[in-house]
Amino acid sequence: MNAHVPLPTLDDGCGVSVRQERGQRAVFCGLTGIVWLHRKIQDAFFLVVGSRTCAHLIQSAAGVMIFAEPRFATAIMDERDLAGLADMNDELDRVVARLIERRPDIRLLFLVGSCPSEVIKLDLGRAAQRLSRRLSPEVRVLSYSGSGIETTFTQGEDACLAALVPEMPAASPDAAPSLLVVGALADVVEDQFARLFADLGIAPVRFLPARRAAEMPPVGPNTRYLLAQPFLTDTARALEEHGATRLAAPFPLGAEGTTRWLKAAADAWGVAPAHFDAVTAPGLKRARRALEPYRDLLRAKRIFFFPDSQLEIPLARFLSREMEAELVEVGTPYLHRGHLTDDMALLPRLTQVVEGQSLDDQMDRCRLAKPDLTVCGLGLANPLEAEGLTTKWSIELLFTPIQGYDQAGDLAELFARPLVRRTRLEV
Amino acid sequence: MQLTVWTYEGPPHIGAMRVATAMRGLHYVLHAPQGDTYADLLFTMIERRDARPPVTYTTFQARDLGADTAEIFQSAAAAAYERFRPEAMIVGASCTAELIQDDPGGLAKALNLPIPVIPLELPAYQKKENWGASETFYRLVRALSGPAPASGTARERADGRRPLCNVLGPTALGFRHRDDLVEIKSLLDRLGIDVNVVAPLGASPSDLGRLAQADFNIVLYPEVARAAAQYLQKTFGQPMVETVPIGVRATIRFVEEVAVLAGVDPAAVLAGAPSRLPWYSRSVDSTYLTGKRVFIFGDATHALALARVAATEIGFKVVGLGTYTREFAREVRAEAEAHGIEALISDDYLDVEAAIQAAQPELVLGTQMERHIAKRLGVPCAVISAPIHVQDFPARHSPQMGFEGANVLFDTLVHPLMMGLEEHLIGMFREDSEFHADAAPSHLGAKPRPAPEPEPVTSITVTPAGPAPWAADAEKELKKIPFFVRGKARANTERFARERELALITVETLYDAKAHFGR
Numbered sequence: 001m002n003a004h005v006p007l008p009t010l011d012d013g014c015g016v017s018v019r020q021e022r023g024q025r026a027v028f029c030g031l032t033g034i035v036w037l038h039r040k041i042q043d044a045f046f047l048v049v050g051s052r053t054c055a056h057l058i059q060s061a062a063g064v065m066i067f068a069e070p071r072f073a074t075a076i077m078d079e080r081d082l083a084g085l086a087d088m089n090d091e092l093d094r095v096v097a098r099l100i101e102r103r104p105d106i107r108l109l110f111l112v113g114s115c116p117s118e119v120i121k122l123d124l125g126r127a128a129q130r131l132s133r134r135l136s137p138e139v140r141v142l143s144y145s146g147s148g149i150e151t152t153f154t155q156g157e158d159a160c161l162a163a164l165v166p167e168m169p170a171a172s173p174d175a176a177p178s179l180l181v182v183g184a185l186a187d188v189v190e191d192q193f194a195r196l197f198a199d200l201g202i203a204p205v206r207f208l209p210a211r212r213a214a215e216m217p218p219v220g221p222n223t224r225y226l227l228a229q230p231f232l233t234d235t236a237r238a239l240e241e242h243g244a245t246r247l248a249a250p251f252p253l254g255a256e257g258t259t260r261w262l263k264a265a266a267d268a269w270g271v272a273p274a275h276f277d278a279v280t281a282p283g284l285k286r287a288r289r290a291l292e293p294y295r296d297l298l299r300a301k302r303i304f305f306f307p308d309s310q311l312e313i314p315l316a317r318f319l320s321r322e323m324e325a326e327l328v329e330v331g332t333p334y335l336h337r338g339h340l341t342d343d344m345a346l347l348p349r350l351t352q353v354v355e356g357q358s359l360d361d362q363m364d365r366c367r368l369a370k371p372d373l374t375v376c377g378l379g380l381a382n383p384l385e386a387e388g389l390t391t392k393w394s395i396e397l398l399f400t401p402i403q404g405y406d407q408a409g410d411l412a413e414l415f416a417r418p419l420v421r422r423t424r425l426e427v
Numbered sequence: 428m429q430l431t432v433w434t435y436e437g438p439p440h441i442g443a444m445r446v447a448t449a450m451r452g453l454h455y456v457l458h459a460p461q462g463d464t465y466a467d468l469l470f471t472m473i474e475r476r477d478a479r480p481p482v483t484y485t486t487f488q489a490r491d492l493g494a495d496t497a498e499i500f501q502s503a504a505a506a507a508y509e510r511f512r513p514e515a516m517i518v519g520a521s522c523t524a525e526l527i528q529d530d531p532g533g534l535a536k537a538l539n540l541p542i543p544v545i546p547l548e549l550p551a552y553q554k555k556e557n558w559g560a561s562e563t564f565y566r567l568v569r570a571l572s573g574p575a576p577a578s579g580t581a582r583e584r585a586d587g588r589r590p591l592c593n594v595l596g597p598t599a600l601g602f603r604h605r606d607d608l609v610e611i612k613s614l615l616d617r618l619g620i621d622v623n624v625v626a627p628l629g630a631s632p633s634d635l636g637r638l639a640q641a642d643f644n645i646v647l648y649p650e651v652a653r654a655a656a657q658y659l660q661k662t663f664g665q666p667m668v669e670t671v672p673i674g675v676r677a678t679i680r681f682v683e684e685v686a687v688l689a690g691v692d693p694a695a696v697l698a699g700a701p702s703r704l705p706w707y708s709r710s711v712d713s714t715y716l717t718g719k720r721v722f723i724f725g726d727a728t729h730a731l732a733l734a735r736v737a738a739t740e741i742g743f744k745v746v747g748l749g750t751y752t753r754e755f756a757r758e759v760r761a762e763a764e765a766h767g768i769e770a771l772i773s774d775d776y777l778d779v780e781a782a783i784q785a786a787q788p789e790l791v792l793g794t795q796m797e798r799h800i801a802k803r804l805g806v807p808c809a810v811i812s813a814p815i816h817v818q819d820f821p822a823r824h825s826p827q828m829g830f831e832g833a834n835v836l837f838d839t840l841v842h843p844l845m846m847g848l849e850e851h852l853i854g855m856f857r858e859d860s861e862f863h864a865d866a867a868p869s870h871l872g873a874k875p876r877p878a879p880e881p882e883p884v885t886s887i888t889v890t891p892a893g894p895a896p897w898a899a900d901a902e903k904e905l906k907k908i909p910f911f912v913r914g915k916a917r918a919n920t921e922r923f924a925r926e927r928e929l930a931l932i933t934v935e936t937l938y939d940a941k942a943h944f945g946r
Contacts, residue, residue: 024503025486029462049428051522051551056437057465060473063433063795063816068803075428079552082526091428098430102777115460115523119492148462149489149523360510379467379479386477 015349018335023358026379027308027333028395029148030156031112035062036398037160038071040184043107043213046072047099048146049092049124050114073099077116092127093134096141106139108213110160113145140167140213152333154231154309154398157184161209164216165238168208171220173243179205179265180217180244182236183229186401187211193228193252193404196262199279202269208235219244224268226261228252228403230343231310233336250342251311252403253411254318255287260342283405290409291322297416298323304371306380307331307357308394314343315375315397316351323412327351328369331362373415390418433776433796435751435814439549440521441466442559445627446567446651447517448480448599452631453567454513456504458496458524458531461486473817474600483507485524497529504535508542515571515632516540517563519547543632545570555774557650557726557752560598564627565654571635575662589621590689593641593665595656596648597628602729602813603827604628607647610829611672614682615645617696620689627651639663643688647671647828650726650752673732674740675702675833702830704837708741715850716841720915722747722788724771724779724797725812727755729827731762733792733811736836738766743840747786749773776800787914790844795819805910807843807868845911846870853909894921897932904934919944 031054034046048054055074062072075095080086092111100106109131111124124143131141144159145151151159161182171178179202181193190207197205206217208225221243227236230251240246249264250257259280266276303325305312312332319325327348335355337344344353354362366374367387374384374391381391392415402411440457447455448470457463464484470476485503487496504518518531532546545566549559594611597604608625615622623641624634644656644667656667666688672681679697686693700706707713721743723733727750737743748763749771750756756772763770771782780800783791791801791808795816801808810819811827826832845853845868853862862869897905908916916937923940924932 024484025461026464026467027461028465029460031462032465052431052434052436052438052555053440053463053522053551055431055434056441057462059433059814060437060465060469063814067799070432070799073430073432074434076431076434077428077552079550081428082552086428088428095428095430115462116526118489119523119526147489148460149487149492152461360506377468378472379464380471382471382475382477383479 016344016347016351016353018353018355021354021356021358021361023356023361025152025333025357026306026359026377027357028153028377029057029115030146030151030153030159031057031114031148032061032153033146033156033160034058034072034112037157037184037209040211041108041209041213042211043105044071044110045099045103045106045108046110046112047096048072048074048112048114049117049122050074050077050112051116052076054114054116069103082120088122089127089130093131096131096135100135100139104138109135109139109141110163111141111143112160113143113147115147115149118145118147118149142167154229154311155233155334157229158232158234161232162234162238164209165219165235165242168216168242169218170242171218171223173221175218175220175222176204177222177224177269178218179203179269180208180219180223180225180239181205182208182225182227182232182239184209185228185403189401189403189407192406196279196283197265200262200266200269200271200276202265202271224265226265227339229311230314230336230339231334233334233339236339248342250317250346251314253311253314254322254408255284255291255405256322256346257314257318257343258287258403258405258408259284280405287405287408290406291412294409294412294416295323297419298325298412300324300326301372301419302326302328302369303415304328304366304369304374305330305332306362306366306374306376306394307333307354308375308377309398310334310336311394311397312375313340313347313353317343317346318411319415320348320351321346322408323415325373325415328371329354329362329365331355331357333357373419375415390422392418429775431776433799433814435774435776435794435796436556437466437469438522438551439554439556439559439562440519440547440551441469442556442561442651443517443519443547443549443563444470444480444482445556445560445598445600446563447482448476449597449627450481450630450632452514452633453481454507454511454516455480455482456500456507456516456518456531456535457482457484457521458500458519458529459484459486459521460523461488463521463523469600473815474820475817476599480599481511481513487524492527496524496527497534500529500531501534501538504531504540505538508538508540513542513632515543515545515567517545517547517567519549520551522551525551543570558754560651561654564595564651565658567627567632568635568638568655568658571632572638572659572662573636576639589619590643590691591621591623591641592685592689593623593638593644593659594625595644595646596650596652597625598648598651599628600813601628601648601651602815602819603825603832604648606824606826607828607832609824610826610831611645611647614672614678614696614829615685618682618686618689618693619691620685639665641665643667645685649728649755671728671732672828673729673832674736674836675704675830676739677732677735678702678829678833702833704740704833707837713742713841716844717742718744719790719844720744720746720786720788721790721792722783722786723811724749724751724783724791724793726750727752727759729812731755731758732827733836734762734766736833737792737840740833741837741840743790746788747771747782749779749782785918787918789911789915790840792840804914807845807911809839809843811839843871844868850909895924895929895932898934901932901934901937904937916941 128141128143142163144163146156219242223244247264249261252258252261316330331354381393518535535544646656670681672678730750745766750759751774760770792811920940
């Protein structure tokens with residue numbers, strides 16, 4: 001939920017100034033998470049229950065790829081549904097039956113709520129239970145909301161993973177401690193982390209979401225979890241309801257972030273510092289070497305973040321501490337102070353964090369500040385470029401492997417690339 | 428509820444945005460939840476516009492639901508006026524705002540802004556994008572084109588000026604609207620006709636106030652501009668040209684009709700060889716295109732035009748024709764009848780998929796959505812209509828209309844097909860490791876495609892009874908038929924066997940059916 005208690009401007013104790021802003025917001029709704037989640041969980045299908053707008057959003061985002069077999073669709077509500085002429089639950093059952101007939105390979109079906117379905121209070125939770133009973137054991141049906149009124153962009157992944165938590169097998173109370181890494185990561189990053197944890201002697205290590213529906217990891221009182229993404233508020237809460245404990249850490253972006261993130265797990269497992277250093281030294285060395293050339297490009301560059309994904313604060317921390325960039329303003333759609341404590345503490349004193357958005361006012365501030373690099377969504381990027389500002393489109397940070405040692409250079413390169421491009425083009 | 432894998436049109440407020448973004452000095456205040464700003468990307472990314480669309484969204488959230496969403500709308504409208512100072516404003520709701528019933532029209536009126544504020548009623552659960560564009564344009568024209576002349580006033584042309592027309596229909600996010608307009612303006616200029624107003628694309632609200640000064644209207648895209656042109660005809664007595672100049676013959680007819688209305692001589696414009704399509708199509712290397720089976724689907728304007736071009740200007744055989752534009756179903760049905768087939772009028776992607784599978788075409792001309800179907804079925808495909816994605820807003824000049832448009836069409840329609848020599852050699856020698864019947868055309872640089880015989884799709888069964896089984900050697904013989912006609916050969920043979928109630932399909936059956944049906 002976006003709703004939270006408004007807070008006045010305050011010094012959070014870590015020298016960062018947090019201001020809240022309300023007004024027009026240029027952000028995606030949570031349905032957008034489907035664009036990457038359908039690739040991560042390979043036998044899942046995402047059925048949005050909504051309007052033509054919802055269908056249009058997803059295909060405008062994903063439809064540039066040509067799908068022989070799409071893994072998402074929309075059950076579009078029409079007049080008859082709204083007028084109560086058709087029983088919506090019967091209609092939904094009919095649509096799901098047609099879908100399953102067409103796609104017998106589906107093992108996990110998500111009913112995804114939208115603004116229209118939430119406003120008319122269609123109970124998708126109950127529908128999912130009913131359909132699960134009907135379609136089991138072949139297909140599990142779950143529901144979550146990706147509506148814009150409740151979720152912003154990456155919060156859609158949060159809602160999806162939170163819906164998966166009750167499906168996770170219960171680990172017995174006397175099971176050995178296990179580590180759970182939470183948040184959809186690129187396959188290559190997941191594999192690297194798995195190797196690092198193995199070398200540190202941390203086991204067993206599992207990832208949420210798993211790549212297939214049947215392989216979701218167990219959770220119980222001896223589960224310790226590391227968030228790999230900063231936008232997993234509800235997922236974390238659901239895991240804790242099942243007895244899991246969060247390991248506090250900054251997020252694994254850049255050499256420093258990755259080291260501190262791994263350290264949180266190593267400390268929990270009592271890994272000897274010397275062993276930790278020995279295991280992480282090669283990766284750390286590679287990351288630092290990879291970052292070197294980009295530091296010269298990004299040093300002292302003034303960077304302005306529009307709110308988008310909640311990755312902004314960890315990214316700002318990486319850019320300021322490891323790339324020596326200056327932060328003009330760090331916008332974030334929502335700030336989970338608990339999960340971001342460690343990242344905020346590492347931000348330079350007096351960094352201006354803005355939670356929420358008033359689009360036109362923020363654009364005015366951005367134009368006035370004339371930053372060297374503006375991190376923003378694709379609705380603003382080309383218009384700002386045309387005004388002479390260099391932009392980095394923020395959505396790419398969700399579609400690119402950026403976590404861990406061996407992606408630190410790639411992460412820096414994403415920010416350096418638009419600056420380099422400016423110097424190359426002579427037309 | 429409708430299971431929608433892909434939707435052919437967006438919701439109607441997207442149509443309104445296409446009109447607002449096409450114009451200058453018009454602002455759109457849209458009551459919509461957070462997240463509906465994705466629509467900005469259609470314009471900034473897909474069409475690569477360099478400015479934000481002139482749209483202010485209220486972007487309400489769950490915590491706003493209740494009494495204050497109306498107030499959010501009013502303050503957004505007031506702030507938008509203060510900041511952008513438009514000449515006119517349109518206000519409306521998106522699908523979610525429609526449910527909370529805040530009446531944007533009434534709320535905006537209460538602000539007493541010193542500009543025309545036009546409320547839009549766009550029922551999001553009944554209507555779609557093109558209707559929304561058409562309705563928005565019609566409302567704007569009605570509100571801004573001025574009062575009707577006193578009855579009995581005859582239209583007269585001022586002395587000494589060239590004939591004057593309006594060009595209606597091009598919008599933002601329109602399929603090739605940018606370049607179609609270049610072609611049409613050039614044709615009109617060579618005919619000695621001046622353009623009064625192009626709208627919505629590039630027009631301001633005050634330009635709409637000058638519409639009545641033209642002698643006649645040209646409707647390039649009936650889906651968007653027919654309703655507005657009919658209003659202008661009724662109110663100001665302006666005749667309209669509705670022939671859509673896509674294809675050589677349609678362009679000639681368009682030029683002749685425009686010339687009659689303007690009272691000019693079209694001979695000079697039509698002289699010589701204004702398009703290369705006729706010669707390219709008559710040259711002998713196009714002979715192998717004769718009778719190639721093509722399935723056509725899109726908006727009504729493009730589907731109708733392409734059916735005529737495919738059949739009479741390229742020499743294909745139209746084996747499927749359909750549209751998602753229900754408003755023009757009658758025209759499309761009539762055209763389909765002329766090709767001896769039944770039109771498919773549907774906005775259900777799964778129906779289109781089933782129809783394409785049943786028709787077994789060698790080429791699909793459709794929208795971005797048919798690309799998905801063609802990929803699944805392994806059939807060549809070209810895009811001829813919206814919905815489209817970023818690759819169909821090209822940098823190069825690529826009209827569909829006019830004589831240059833016909834050149835573009837020839838290249839577009841022929842490119843995905845296997846070239847003649849390759850087709851011949853594959854018919855002759857089937858066991859080559861590189862060039863074989865299941866390979867994709869080599870000029871497309873693709874890897875050999877696996878040759879699945881696509882399994883039947885969805886709940887729509889094409890055959891009432893299951894086909895007779897195939898004998899192993901017959902199945903093997905079928906494999907010797909080149910990929911692009913194999914599906915048709917299989918369907919024909921099975922039909923032949925069913926009609927004769929044969930228990931088994933043999934090699935003989937295959938050749939009997941071939942003799943019976945011809946190619």
